[in-house]
Every structure is written in structure tokens, then in C-alpha cells.
Amino acid sequence: MNVNGKHFRAINWPGGVNGQLQWIDQTKLPHHFAIKESRDAEVVARAIECMEVRGAPAIGAMAAFGLALAFITDQNRFESYWLTRFSQTRPTAVNLFHACDTMRVCAEGGATEQMMLDMACHYADTEVKRCKVMGEHLAQVLAVGERRILTHCNAGWLATVDWGTALSGIYHLARAGESPSVLADETRPRLQGAKLTAWELSQENIPCSIQVDSAAAWMMAQGEVDVIVVGADRIAANGDVANKIGTYMLALAAREHGIPFYVAAPESSFDLYCISGKDIPIEIRDEDEVLRVQGMNNHGDLGKIDITAHGIVAHNPAFDVTPNHLITSIICETGLWKP
């Protein structure tokens, strides 16, 4: 999608076996728009770990490119080291494991360096196509006119290479001449709603207002929300959905107010080996994310501030599981699924 009117992808391979992988450093957004590049697989793995690239489909694509680079630069350790290295970068988004499997099978099939790179490009392009088609389905579900759509975290193009999951439907609506407006949960602790979703939407001239996460139920009670759409990090076989912490609380409030609650995710976010949400590993992240908030100070410097006293501890589960019965429909590239 667009940044200052120019098209970008969250992750980009400009071409050539000797090329460099490019990605937007999302830890600096929206304050700095910086593109990083590297052909060092370890740098790519760390970019996933420290969330320079985040969002389930984008994590998968990043790992695919990282493994292609590992194959090119350190082929001897591809199976013995790099597959494990990448599969341990983040635990919850299943797209990562799908990408690792894809690249492993390709390597085991006797792929050349160019074929591994082509496979990573194909993996990323497939995610983009899935998100575009999913967005068309979602736009139909969101219907037309002045729709007030509540979102949580960032499920936009930054999270998925291009188009996005939940936001893809909103982009399609806007391009069709409709007038969607978005109420974006800021999404503590890392504030991806405030930092990424609001910025993405502003770049596409779609009206967006942010709110603290705990205002969502009250805004529903006030009649200010028509529909809710979120993304997913992993969807179990029974339709339970792991997504950013807070999604479950949102779904409970949506049911109370009879507001449709949609999950938008490509097929790569499904994990049929998980029978239910109980089988999905939930990442517990460092308490520092809760205790310190990142932003830009009055001098234009990006930094962190302590929001509490020294010695205070925090618990920081990064995801939660929304049980299937709270979900109106799951929307993927093949259509709608009622869990």
C-alpha cells in the first residue's frame, strides 16, 4: 500500500541471488520511516525477534527469505541450525512454521540457490494475493455506506507484506468509493494500533480515531461501533483464534452488544494440528514492554520512558485465545467460515 503516495511492501526482495532483503523497520514507525536491508540470515532472524517485522503473515514471509539467505550463505548448516534458529524466533504465529516447512521441503527436494529465492518470493507473493482476495470477501461482509469499524492491534499491510488482513477489507471498501471509518484500539503494550494502524490508514486517507483498549466495550454500549474485525496469529481446527492480547475481551463485549465479530486471516494462519485453542502456545514477552513505553519526545528523539516506579513487576502475555463461539465468521481467501 501507499506511503506518501508511493507503493511499498513491508518486505521486499529487489532481485538477484546476490541481492539484499529489504524491510520496513516497524519499531521506528510512525516516527521514522526507515528501510533496513541485509543478506545476513542472523540479522533477518533478529528482525523477527525484536519485532522490526511483526504480524503473522509478514513473519512467515520474513522467515522464508531469511531461510533462502541462510541456504545461499551457509548451506551446510541449513538443516542442522537455521531451520531451528528461525522456528524459535516467535512461538505463537503459525505462519512462521508453515514458512519453515515450505523452505525445508524445497531444500530437501534439491533446490538451487535461485530456486530457494524464487520459493521465498513465491511465498510472499502468495500471501499478498491471499490478502487481496480475502479483502474482497471482507469488503462484501462489511457492506457499504458509513461503516464504523473497530480494529485491534495492526492487521494491515505492515503485518502481511501488502494489503493486510482486517484492513484489506477496509482498503477495498475505500477504493470502491465507500466511507468506512475506523476506531482503532491503541493496543498496549506495544501500541501497534496507535503506531501502525492509525498511520497506515492516514496514508490511505481513511478516517481513523484511536482509543485506549479498555474503552472498546463502552463505545459499543454507546452505539458507536457497527462491526469489529481483527486478524489472527493462529487458528485452531475448531476455530478458536489466538490473536493479540485483548482480542478475547473485545469478543466478549461484542457478543454482549450483538455486534458482528470477524476474524480475517489467510490459510497460512490455520493450524489443523491444534485441535483447540488450548494447544496454541502463548508467548509471554518481557515485562519491559509494559513498564516502559516507546515514543518521540519534544526534541524529536525516539526513546522509552518508565511509566511506574523502579522495582514494580509486570506480567506480559502477548496473545490470548478467543473461543470459536464468540466469532461471527472467519474470513480467508477461500471465503467465509462459521466456526
Place this chain on the structure above:
Amino acid sequence: MNVNGKHFRAINWPGGVNGQLQWIDQTKLPHHFAIKESRDAEVVARAIECMEVRGAPAIGAMAAFGLALAFITDQNRFESYWLTRFSQTRPTAVNLFHACDTMRVCAEGGATEQMMLDMACHYADTEVKRCKVMGEHLAQVLAVGERRILTHCNAGWLATVDWGTALSGIYHLARAGESPSVLADETRPRLQGAKLTAWELSQENIPCSIQVDSAAAWMMAQGEVDVIVVGADRIAANGDVANKIGTYMLALAAREHGIPFYVAAPESSFDLYCISGKDIPIEIRDEDEVLRVQGMNNHGDLGKIDITAHGIVAHNPAFDVTPNHLITSIICETGLWKP
């Protein structure tokens, strides 16, 4: 309660018609412990508006002292100006209006300056006594042993002159030798849970961990919460409760998980002129509270940082209403009430 082992009240009148009102500046906590003092009624009114003193019972006591000072220093305008000035500082906490009424009736009865001061002191002392007795009731409800108690915002001694509402019960439990532990919602946007509740509890050596507000339902689902206690800014005749934004969402999650949801508030937080929560005015505060977060930087300076891009807007309702049917009991100084 204690700060570094020494007893303090959130608001204190050291005595004498020519004395100065003292209050802890809560906008600087927990980074700086600073006591402000003034005998200028306008300074006192502004301290309420900018939340140097906040929490429904503390707002009431602060207004009582402010009006006593207005009577002493500007008696001619007491009725024509100062009663209105103070009643317009904050809209939701009904304690403010009770305090204004109390001081108006006292003045109309022909009170002297000393009598007005005595009335303000009596008002504050009464709130402290109410909170202490309420805490004894609440401690019985919270039962004994290792209770894991979830709280929202700050309902401690800082919010109520001394003892607190929800936290009063926890302080009583701890002083009785029990082992309560607290999971404190950080409470965006102003983070009173992270900044005030966690600090208060640490000063009393009560274990406390903070979490982002939207983690509450997930922690309940994980079996990590035994009971929830919150304060109140205004309680309608039917038992609907206005409290810090997020309380409603918390109550919905509590019902889903069969976790008792208690509201602790003194009689001064009841408003029998409000038939239901629909009659309670909800304060909408400046979007700046959402868009900019206050904390301490690496150099030890207190300041604010932008968490989103310039031009992004926010909606900032400061309170919400929890309907009576979601509340297990309301606990006040006279006992328990099942709405």
C-alpha cells in the same frame, strides 16, 4: 497510609485559619513524591482539574477545603462564584457535588471562618472513617489466605484521603496477617494503576504485578484471578456504577468466568437523584492523554512522549457505566448491598 514508613494523607490541613492546605501532587507520582501547599482557592480548584488530586472521595475533600479557603479569603463571592467554580472542576464523581452542598449549607447557616474550616476537616475525617470501616467489611468478603485480587485504576488512599476504597480491604487483610496479592490493571490513559496503585502497595509491602488492561480477561481465563474489586465515581439509585473507563469491560469478563466483582465506595459516592447509569454524566477528557504518555526518561526527567504520528486523533471517555446486574455486591461503610 505509609510512604517510606511514615504516615501521610493525600490531603492534609495542618490547622489554623491562616494555615495552608497541603496535598500530594499525584501527577508526579511515583517518580517524585512532592507535597504542594496553598491557601488560594483557585490553586485548589486547578489541582482538581489537572488531577494533582483525583479519586472521587479525595476530590470531594479537596473541594471542601477549597471552599473553606474561598469563604475565608473571598467571602463576598462564595455563593456567586466559588460554589459554581468548584462544582465545574470535574463532572462525574458525585462526591464533589456532595462536598459543595455541604459547604454551601454550612455557609448559609451563618458559619464563621473557623466553622467552615472545621466542616472541611470533618468532611475529610468522615471520608477516612468511612473508608476504614468499609475496608473492614471488604476484608471479610475477600476472605483469607492467598487471595489473588484484580484491581483497576487507583482506589487506594491517594484517591480517598486515607485507607482507600478497594485497597482499604486489601490493607486490612495484610495487617491481619493474610497474604493478599494484587494484579493491577495499568489503566490507560493516565496509568493510575501502574503509577499509583502499584506504588501504594509497594509502600505497604503487598505483592503487586501490573498488566495491560486488555490482559484482564485472559488472566481470568487462565485461572489467575480469585476476585475483582474496584472503586466508584458515582453510584446510581439502581446500583449502576460509573467508574474509570474499562471497568465495564472488566465486569463483563468477570461474569463470563464466574469471578466475584465487587465495588467498594463510601456513601458519598451514591447519587440517589440518578435513577440509573444513563443519568450519570461521563467526562470526555482531552485526546492528549491518549496521544501522549507521561513517564520518566533515562536522564531522570519527567516528561511526555508522543505514541503516534502527528495528526492522528483520539477519543477519550474517562469513565464508563457498569450495569447493576454485573455487580456481585457494593460494599460501603454500612455493609454490603446487592444491587
